Amino acid sequence: MAPSPASTGSEIISIRARDVSLWYGNFQALKNVTLEVKQGLITSLIGPSGCGKTTLLRCFNRINERYGNVTTTGEITVLGKNIYDADVSLSELRKSVGMVFQRPNPLPISVYDNVLFGVQIHTPRRSLTRDQRDAMVESALREVDLWDEIKDRIHKKATRLTLEQQQKLCIARLLPLKPRIILMDEPCSALDAEGTERIETLLESLREKYTVVIVTHNMAQARRASDECIFMLLGELVEHGTTEQIFFNPGDERTEMYIEGRYG
Numbered sequence: 056m057a058p059s060p061a062s063t064g065s066e067i068i069s070i071r072a073r074d075v076s077l078w079y080g081n082f083q084a085l086k087n088v089t090l091e092v093k094q095g096l097i098t099s100l101i102g103p104s105g106c107g108k109t110t111l112l113r114c115f116n117r118i119n120e121r122y123g124n125v126t127t128t129g130e131i132t133v134l135g136k137n138i139y140d141a142d143v144s145l146s147e148l149r150k151s152v153g154m155v156f157q158r159p160n161p162l163p164i165s166v167y168d169n170v171l172f173g174v175q176i177h178t179p180r181r182s183l184t185r186d187q188r189d190a191m192v193e194s195a196l197r198e199v200d201l202w203d204e205i206k207d208r209i210h211k212k213a214t215r216l217t218l219e220q221q222q223k224l225c226i227a228r229l230l231p232l233k234p235r236i237i238l239m240d241e242p243c244s245a246l247d248a249e250g251t252e253r254i255e256t257l258l259e260s261l262r263e264k265y266t267v268v269i270v271t272h273n274m275a276q277a278r279r280a281s282d283e284c285i286f287m288l289l290g291e292l293v294e295h296g297t298t299e300q301i302f303f304n305p306g307d308e309r310t311e312m313y314i315e316g317r318y319g
């Protein structure tokens with residue numbers, strides 16, 4: 056992918072969707088979604104279950120296509136490139152747009168090999184020296200604030216880590232690939248309150264380097280952790296604005312009803 060985000064005035068747009076619709080078979084999950092996600096911000100996708108927010112998130116790296124019987128129309132531009140162009144490499148797209156899932160999914164191998172897993176798929180192991188591999192692992196684990204906790208256990212199985220540590224490891228696994236965008240699908244749903252707080256603190260540090268898009272059902276988390284919010288309902292984008300505006304001065308009655316807990 057050509058890493059050249061579009062610019063609107065002083066703002067740089069990492070993701071732009073225009074009239075995006077998506078069907079799973081005959082069921083329409085997204086309806087003419089148009090939006091812009093700005094570089095360097097944390098943008099939350101919120102809305103009731105089944106509203107299309109996870110489907111939309113998965114459009115940004117075309118991971119929906121893994122599920123079969125999916126039809127998508129419209130245009131999605133990521134880092135200045137239409138991701139549905141014929142010359143787009145899905146592996147290159149997913150290097151630039153990393154994904155963190157709802158439950159931590161470390162591979163049943165060492166922490167060390169987990170961190171290097173993605174980069175070694177794209178880079179033959181023999182082309183990286185041991186010192187380079189060691190530096191990648193330490194850098195990634197430091198960036199997710201995990202190195203000091205587990206530096207003496209990096210050659211032990213990742214599945215022995217706590218859930219919070221596993222989720223941080225899943226984020227660290229993306230970083231050697233040098234992504235520009237990180238997608239997160241309810242990354243705290245399996246964690247307790249303390250683990251959630253620490254992941255949110257990590258998000259704040261990640262926003263300095265990455266554009267982050269997060270799906271969350273947790274309204275308090277969306278309010279605390281995001282710069283902008285997108286409210287979705289029945290496959291449609293209802294409202295997109297700053298987090299402050301969405302929570303305290305929504306422009307659509309449906310947004311207000313959801314934020315106040317009157318439905319959903």
